[in-house]
Amino acid sequence: MPSELETAMESLITVFHRYASKQGRSGTLSRRELRELMENELSNFLKSQQDATAIDKIMRDLDTNGDGQVDFEEFVSLVVGLSIACECVHGGAEFTI
Numbered sequence: 001m002p003s004e005l006e007t008a009m010e011s012l013i014t015v016f017h018r019y020a021s022k023q024g025r026s027g028t029l030s031r032r033e034l035r036e037l038m039e040n041e042l043s044n045f046l047k048s049q050q051d052a053t054a055i056d057k058i059m060r061d062l063d064t065n066g067d068g069q070v071d072f073e074e075f076v077s078l079v080v081g082l083s084i085a086c087e088c089v090h091g092g093a094e095f096t097i
């Protein structure tokens with residue numbers, strides 16, 4: 001049975017591919033796919049960033065290779081960044097969403 005952390009890693013991969021396969025290239029997130037993922041999967045963390053310009057900014061920040069798509073590596077940097085921000089806010093204490 002996978003550990004808690006291994007399960008979390010599997011979830012990252014599963015969620016990424018669920019949205020990445022919706023349209024166009026299946027291995028990357030388009031702007032629309034990224035928006036859907038963030039609205040559905042990060043709605044608690046990103047309540048203040050639901051407007052279109054915020055999505056555009058996040059997309060630009062994430063798309064480090066500039067191909068207009070967010071690949072898994074670029075997506076992971078979003079998750080890592082949010083996790084670090086979240087850990088800082090909570091001071092490392094246990095939290096629930």
Ligand SMILES: [Ca+2]
Pocket residue numbers: 062063064065066067068069070071074
């Ligand atoms: Ca990219």
